Amino acid sequence: MIVHVNDCSFFVEIKGEGEPLLLLHGFTGESSTWDKLMEQLSPRFQCIAVDIVGHGKSAKPDNINDYKIERVAENITFILNELNINQTHVLGYSMGGRLALTMAILFPEKVKSLILESASPGIKTEEERRKRRESDHLLANRIIQLGIERFVNDWENIPLFSTQKRLPIHIQQSIRKQRLSQSPLGLANSLRGMGTGEQPSFWGDLHNVEIPVLLVTGAVDEKFCRIANEMKKSLPHAEWTRVLGVGHTIHVEDCEKFGKIIDGFLSKFEGGSKNDV
Numbered sequence: 240m241i242v243h244v245n246d247c248s249f250f251v252e253i254k255g256e257g258e259p260l261l262l263l264h265g266f267t268g269e270s271s272t273w274d275k276l277m278e279q280l281s282p283r284f285q286c287i288a289v290d291i292v293g294h295g296k297s298a299k300p301d302n303i304n305d306y307k308i309e310r311v312a313e314n315i316t317f318i319l320n321e322l323n324i325n326q327t328h329v330l331g332y333s334m335g336g337r338l339a340l341t342m343a344i345l346f347p348e349k350v351k352s353l354i355l356e357s358a359s360p361g362i363k364t365e366e367e368r369r370k371r372r373e374s375d376h377l378l379a380n381r382i383i384q385l386g387i388e389r390f391v392n393d394w395e396n397i398p399l400f401s402t403q404k405r406l407p408i409h410i411q412q413s414i415r416k417q418r419l420s421q422s423p424l425g426l427a428n429s430l431r432g433m434g435t436g437e438q439p440s441f442w443g444d445l446h447n448v449e450i451p452v453l454l455v456t457g458a459v460d461e462k463f464c465r466i467a468n469e470m471k472k473s474l475p476h477a478e479w480t481r482v483l484g485v486g487h488t489i490h491v492e493d494c495e496k497f498g499k500i501i502d503g504f505l506s507k508f509e510g511g512s513k514n515d516v
């Protein structure tokens with residue numbers, strides 16, 4: 240379905256009934272990345288997968304303000320309102336994890352629990368953020384100038400995704416096809432508007448996140464394991480699961496194990512809802 244919010248259209252896929260679970264994909268991704276997870280969880284949870292602005296079948300506006308992470312988080316709360324969902328569990332992968340955490344910090348009343356897959360609260364220092372903004376803006380310009388295929392050829396070979404080379408060819412081809420189908424303008428503006436260096440640092444806000452948080456990282460993804468280990472020290476109610484033998488994109492690299500981890504975390508809440516009076 241398409242939901243219109245603030246002059247932007249958003250593609251939303253809903254599957255299942257029960258506790259709502261909002262699913263937020265990563266940069267270059269789209270809601271179809273969650274297809275297998277939704278199959279696993281939808282018998283017990285209402286899975287709501289959104290194409291984030293600039294991605295998939297959602298709008299690719301020219302205005303960079305429509306990509307600011309605070310604005311995107313607000314628009315997602317408006318989408319939830321349109322769907323009559325007052326509060327939801329939120330699972331975000333990588334860029335989607337940064338967005339999920341932004342929602343939990345800016346709109347805590349909307350978020351029941353948080354699952355962050357290979358995500359960060361942003362970059363701590365302004366100098367590091369400035370450097371990242373510079374590199375992301377150069378990357379954004381390359382996407383526009385050289386086109387989506389040249390970008391994807393480079394992107395799929397960054398060290399962060401090295402473990403994906405172990406995946407069956409058909410899965411690698413599916414990831415590549417999903418990336419190639421993205422809009423150059425949408426990806427470029429996503430980097431310019433909500434890139435890792437563009438967003439505020441939320442490191443100083445983690446101690447105020449009172450909801451249950453599950454951090455999930457791939458053991459081979461050393462960078463985001465370090466980030467998760469540090470996040471856990473500040474988050475009042477966090478648990479961290481390191482998944483052996485996989486890297487950054489756990490929900491693709493070992494979707495069965497990932498589904499069991501998510502199911503186990505969310506099942507705690509099902510017990511509460513069934514007994515609600």
Ligand SMILES: C=C(O[C@H]1C=C[C@H](C(=O)CCC(=O)O)[C@@H](C(=O)O)[C@@H]1O)C(=O)O
Nearest residue numbers: 265266267332333334335399434435488
């Ligand atoms: C390369 C780094 O950061 C990028 C990598 C992961 C994030 C992401 O969403 C990628 C999803 C995917 O292609 O599977 C992306 C983001 O958070 O926007 C980062 O730009 C890095 O070393 O931090």
